Amino acid sequence: MKTLLFAPAAYNFAETSRLVDIALACRDRFRVIFASYGGDFEWLITDHGFPLIFMQPRLTPQKIERLYRIMRWESVNHPFGLDHLTERIKGELAWLKALQPVAVVTGLDLSWPVTCRVAGLPLVWVAQTTSLAPFWFSPLAFWPDILDYRPFRLLPQRFLNYAARYLMHFNRIIMVRFNAAAYLFGARPFKGTEFWEGNYTLLAEPPEFSGLTDLPSRFQFIGPLIARISRDIPPEIENMPRDLPLVYFAMGSSGERQIIAEILRAFSGRPYRVIAPVKKLLKGLPADIPPNVLVTDWLPAHKVNAMARVSVIHGGLGTVMTACLAGTPIVGVGMHFEQEANLECAVRKGFAVRLRKRRFKAVDVMAAVDRMIDDAEAHRRALEFKKILEKYDAPAAAARFLAQTFGD
The missing domain is CATH 3.40.50.2000 (Glycogen Phosphorylase B;)
Known part of the structure; x- marks a missing residue:
């Protein structure tokens, strides 16, 4: 052989x-x-x-x-x-x-x-x-x-x-x-x-x-080639209340810690619950975790992302394809040019918002999430593209x- x-x-x-x-x-x-x-x-x-x-x-x-x-x-x-x-x-x-x-x-x-x-x-x-x-x-x-x-x-x-x-x-x-x-x-x-x-x-x-x-x-x-970690969804996620929409917040292994911390703080008091597998990226950085945010280590993203209404991501191809296979609209802040370009591809398809890193404001991320949660056309287009990927x-x-x- x-x-x-x-x-x-x-x-x-x-x-x-x-x-x-x-x-x-x-x-x-x-x-x-x-x-x-x-x-x-x-x-x-x-x-x-x-x-x-x-x-x-x-x-x-x-x-x-x-x-x-x-x-x-x-x-x-x-x-x-x-x-x-x-x-x-x-x-x-x-x-x-x-x-x-x-x-x-x-x-x-x-x-x-x-x-x-x-x-x-x-x-x-x-x-x-x-x-x-x-x-x-x-x-x-x-x-x-x-x-x-x-x-x-x-x-x-x-x-x-x-x-x-x-x-x-x-x-x-x-x-x-x-x-x-x-x-x-x-x-x-x-x-x-x-x-x-x-x-x-x-x-x-x-x-x-x-x-x-x-x-x-x-x-x-x-x-699409995405990570499929062979783990069960943790009980704390399975048992999360469903009284509010779920937002999935992931920054891969290359997200910038300061941007992550600012977005986490901005989630405080928002009308949704957040699943955030960013624990490793926050290592050594003091961060205030709001009550409506659950910060975890690595998760089976292909299972957890599918539970969410919107994905907030950094634009790495794996996270973008995972969100697309989950059929969720995307709010993205790319860390470098390739991630920005991945997000732009999703923007052109009508189910994503890309925010510029150099002009980054956490309040803009929240505004984009609020918009995409209730954007019926973005959800329809995301589900259409999901069907293409599943082939x-x-x-x-x-x-x-x-x-x-x-x-x-």
Whole structure:
């Protein structure tokens, strides 16, 4: 049986759960092995019995926080120093030699693209259209919140949206260190945005989501790929009074703590009850939890979100697809450009409100929730899109593609 190596960024819940779901669908066709540099979600891998290689050097909590700051464009630093990057590549090459996989599957583990190019091994990204060049070079592109400074607000929005496509050229700066590492190992440099696409890209969404369908064959839509934690709904949620509408408030693993705390405070006294699996994100931050809010650890979101009338989320593709599969309208505050774009896709479908992070006010979130709770048209459109998503089996589609491409 051929070997597939899965390499998630295990500090990110959505990515780790995506790759685990695909691996579960592949385990009868491939010998599946995982490799991780650390993170809070390695248990998702080991709980399903997959062998896990603990790669070195390990990511510390400080380095993980730095990676999140870079992803949110709060820092212009490179994710890795050149020495650190080359150490990772050497270790990865050694494991590739030992395991002899037919391909590596990743989503955000950023040294593997270089390693696979050096080794001449196919790389499969699991991503979404909103993080890739075809989206940002299309008419769907828009000016991201990170650059929503007051002087830019004086310019016409149409002009800014057109200018957004040129932001992709900043990728050349990010590539300098990765290309330096590739050069050290005798590999050709990455051109354009090919670093982020690999040999193939599995898109964890249906083509109906972004509407961007005219893509090269190396891009494969597989449908919505969401986390389905095999846990029961906790009794405190099952037994919540149903005298008021329920709101589901989730910020994935990348939500900003200060924004979360402000939204929690703003829920106080509102005419709804709130389920908020944000406990881990609040760690170390004093927060006043109103009586109508239940803060929890990670939940089986696919079950709990379906209980709610509205979802308040950060716009990660997993949380967006979970809300869509629950048939609930969305109020979103994106933490970075890809999440903003995911929310914009839902806005265009008529069942979401996106609030700009740089103009964030908790009172605006509450106003949007009040509006969406009673918006019959938004609920109708959300349920329509839910029916489209329910036709897909993303893990099976991904496994089928991998078997056809790399299997016997």
